[in-house]
Amino acid sequence: DTEVTQTPKHLVMGMTNKKSLKCEQHMGHRAMYWYKQKAKKPPELMFVYSYEKLSINESVPSRFSPECPNSSLLNLHLHALQPEDSALYLCASSQVDRGTYEQYFGPGTRLTVT
Amino acid sequence: SQQGEEDPQALSIQEGENATMNCSYKTSINNLQWYRQNSGRGLVHLILIRSNEREKHSGRLRVTLDTSKKSSSLLITASRAADTASYFCATDGGMFSGGYNKLIFGAGTRLAVHP
Numbered sequence: 001d002t003e004v005t006q007t008p009k010h011l012v013m014g015m016t017n018k019k020s021l022k023c024e025q026h027m028g029h030r031a032m033y034w035y036k037q038k039a040k041k042p043p044e045l046m047f048v049y050s051y052e053k054l055s056i057n058e059s060v061p062s063r064f065s066p067e068c069p070n071s072s073l074l075n076l077h078l079h080a081l082q083p084e085d086s087a088l089y090l091c092a093s094s095q096v097d098r099g100t101y102e103q104y105f106g107p108g109t110r111l112t113v114t
Numbered sequence: 115s116q117q118g119e120e121d122p123q124a125l126s127i128q129e130g131e132n133a134t135m136n137c138s139y140k141t142s143i144n145n146l147q148w149y150r151q152n153s154g155r156g157l158v159h160l161i162l163i164r165s166n167e168r169e170k171h172s173g174r175l176r177v178t179l180d181t182s183k184k185s186s187s188l189l190i191t192a193s194r195a196a197d198t199a200s201y202f203c204a205t206d207g208g209m210f211s212g213g214y215n216k217l218i219f220g221a222g223t224r225l226a227v228h229p
């Protein structure tokens with residue numbers, strides 16, 4: 001199974017709402033990533049988890065809170081978002097080793113903040 | 115931060131023609147990857163070329179890497195309408211952080227292949 005799944009596919013939320021994005025992979029990858037992508041722009045890295053520990057936080061505002069409950073799951077908790085946070089949120093996973101490997105991406109969650 | 119710059123930003127061709135996209139980067143790298151993204155969907159890995167390789171093929175794809183010029187190119191031969199997508203190069207910026215990859219994506223090339 002080489003699939004990364006993300007739920008929900010679409011999410012509309014108000015600025016006072018709390019919601020969560022979920023990501024799951026069963027490839028045994030021990031690195032998982034959250035990216036944010038605006039229209040016609042490349043993905044921007046937000047967070048990296050390696051062996052279920054947060055390894056990189058690219059100065060992301062605290063209204064985004066990542067969580068890695070186990071080696072297969074990655075969540076992104078959202079609270080008090082702003083309209084400019086509307087974007088495609090992509091989850092990815094990869095092997096962990098001395099080297100660089102391809103990242104496997106999920107289909108993304110299209111988030112709209114109203 | 116964005117390391118790779120790609121050109122052209124957009125490319126429109128007819129089916130059967132070849133499409134060439136270029137990527138330039140600023141710092142040394144261990145390897146460079148190319149990804150494809152269909153509209154509004156996740157990215158799909160196409161090919162990885164290591165810094166000690168000059169050329170790599172995968173089906174209709176040919177990737178070259180010139181580390182002296184800090185540039186790479188992706189050639190898609192005999193293009194099809196299904197190749198319509200955005201194509202991104204991604205580098206590791208020469209970084210290795212002990213177990214994960216921090217990829218830095220280029221701005222991307224939007225390819226449109228017309229039947």
